[in-house]
Amino acid sequence: MKLEDIRVSVCLTDQEHIARTQEALRTHYFADQRPWVVAYSGGKDSTLVLQLVYELLIDLGPRARKPVHLVASDTRVEAPNVEEYLADRLSRVASHARANGLRLLVHRVQPTPEQSFWGNLIGKGYPSPTRWFRWCTTKMKIKPSRAVIDDIVRAHGGVVLLLGTRLDESADRAQRMDGRATNSRGLNPHGEIPDALVMTPIAEWTTEQVWEYLFTRNPPPWGGTHDFMLDLYRQASGGECPVVLDLNTPSCGGSRFGCWTCTVVKQDKSMRGFIDSGATWMQPLNEFRNWLKEIREDASKRDGIRRNDSIGPGPFSSETRKLILRRLLELEKTVGRRLIADAEIAYIQQQWTDKFDVTDSALGIAREFAREVGNVTITVNDLSKDLALIEELAPRFEVQSVWAADLYSLVSERQSLLDHPSTRQQLLDEIIKVVDNAVRQAHRTDPAA
Numbered sequence: 001m002k003l004e005d006i007r008v009s010v011c012l013t014d015q016e017h018i019a020r021t022q023e024a025l026r027t028h029y030f031a032d033q034r035p036w037v038v039a040y041s042g043g044k045d046s047t048l049v050l051q052l053v054y055e056l057l058i059d060l061g062p063r064a065r066k067p068v069h070l071v072a073s074d075t076r077v078e079a080p081n082v083e084e085y086l087a088d089r090l091s092r093v094a095s096h097a098r099a100n101g102l103r104l105l106v107h108r109v110q111p112t113p114e115q116s117f118w119g120n121l122i123g124k125g126y127p128s129p130t131r132w133f134r135w136c137t138t139k140m141k142i143k144p145s146r147a148v149i150d151d152i153v154r155a156h157g158g159v160v161l162l163l164g165t166r167l168d169e170s171a172d173r174a175q176r177m178d179g180r181a182t183n184s185r186g187l188n189p190h191g192e193i194p195d196a197l198v199m200t201p202i203a204e205w206t207t208e209q210v211w212e213y214l215f216t217r218n219p220p221p222w223g224g225t226h227d228f229m230l231d232l233y234r235q236a237s238g239g240e241c242p243v244v245l246d247l248n249t250p251s252c253g254g255s256r257f258g259c260w261t262c263t264v265v266k267q268d269k270s271m272r273g274f275i276d277s278g279a280t281w282m283q284p285l286n287e288f289r290n291w292l293k294e295i296r297e298d299a300s301k302r303d304g305i306r307r308n309d310s311i312g313p314g315p316f317s318s319e320t321r322k323l324i325l326r327r328l329l330e331l332e333k334t335v336g337r338r339l340i341a342d343a344e345i346a347y348i349q350q351q352w353t354d355k356f357d358v359t360d361s362a363l364g365i366a367r368e369f370a371r372e373v374g375n376v377t378i379t380v381n382d383l384s385k386d387l388a389l390i391e392e393l394a395p396r397f398e399v400q401s402v403w404a405a406d407l408y409s410l411v412s413e414r415q416s417l418l419d420h421p422s423t424r425q426q427l428l429d430e431i432i433k434v435v436d437n438a439v440r441q442a443h444r445t446d447p448a449a
Helices: 003-012 016-031 044-063 080-099 117-124 135-156 171-178 207-216 227-235 269-276 280-296 318-335 342-355 361-368 380-397 401-417 421-445
Strands: 036-040 068-073 104-109 159-162 196-199
Touching: 016 044, 036 044, 036 135, 044 068, 044 080, 044 207, 044 227, 068 080, 068 135, 080 104, 080 227, 080 280, 104 135, 117 135, 117 318, 117 342, 135 159, 207 227, 227 269, 269 280, 280 318, 318 342, 318 361, 342 361
Parallel strands: 036 068, 036 159, 068 104, 159 196
Antiparallel strands: none
């Protein structure tokens, strides 16, 4: 069924599934003291779960005393338009929840430099991911999200995870869901997160029912509209990228909401969909992704010894890693967007120094593109705490946290070099770029603008 056809069938759809789901959520909310964790990807299913939970909190009012945590994963290599959309949604939800006294906390989790795509691909030389070697899933998605959830479990003794998985997504998904053991309330224990129960409130909803709800309850209670998300589905092809909390979740390569660097599939249909729909500026990103996939299969670009010292195609060679970094920084200039953080370049240099480099080659390549990385002294713990504070404070001042975080990263990474006039000018130029991007995004997402 086409999205345009769903409006016509709204009046023909049975509404009982909505009432049943709403009543189930209400009952489970008061069943125990475990806080809820809503896993959010920005896709239609996780958006529906978020909206149902959010409407429940509004309806309960002062009786909603148990905290709800919204956890969204930003891998830092999301499709740029999806990354901006996700940041806008999270900012709106956090701001509206705070203004209305709702106990809903937003967590936008990101991989650390050692978990990041570029830190592993360029720094350690990992070949770009395949269906059989999906190192990116564990490092970029599972570990950062697990760290937040583990903290919540330690603070409260347990959690209930709310996932947007549905039976009619695929036969394999339905079989896995039906095979899970559940408790008396219909919740199943998470296989890899201790003291975590899993609730799938829209498991029995059909795709048509999901779209019906989002169409007829647009705009959502936190403001903005669903229009941009609906437009993304019109532009792209493929399935929705699920929230990944364990390795049993299938790859989201080629999906609507996935990484622009994904090499798990032969062709990135979603990126092609965006480009064919008018986002031609993404064409260089797609070409770079295709190139990463090609060189993975080129033995001359790989070391001849694997990490376990056996003979065979190993990590990318030192020269290949330098080539990838140089071409990535060239790509930055082409698309006019920051694609790799200074902290990641510093981590790459650390890895190269440990293995083969004595001349600070990564920092030298960065300087070729006016990126003065210097010594990034901020620790992972400091970064995590500061970014969490930004997420908390940004909504108070009606500022999108993604742009505040970008400005913070720029200043923190360059503060030791600000004695040099050229560095000060470079920092100013990059701040202007961040602000310009923020203004353009505000105009794209605000219908009244």
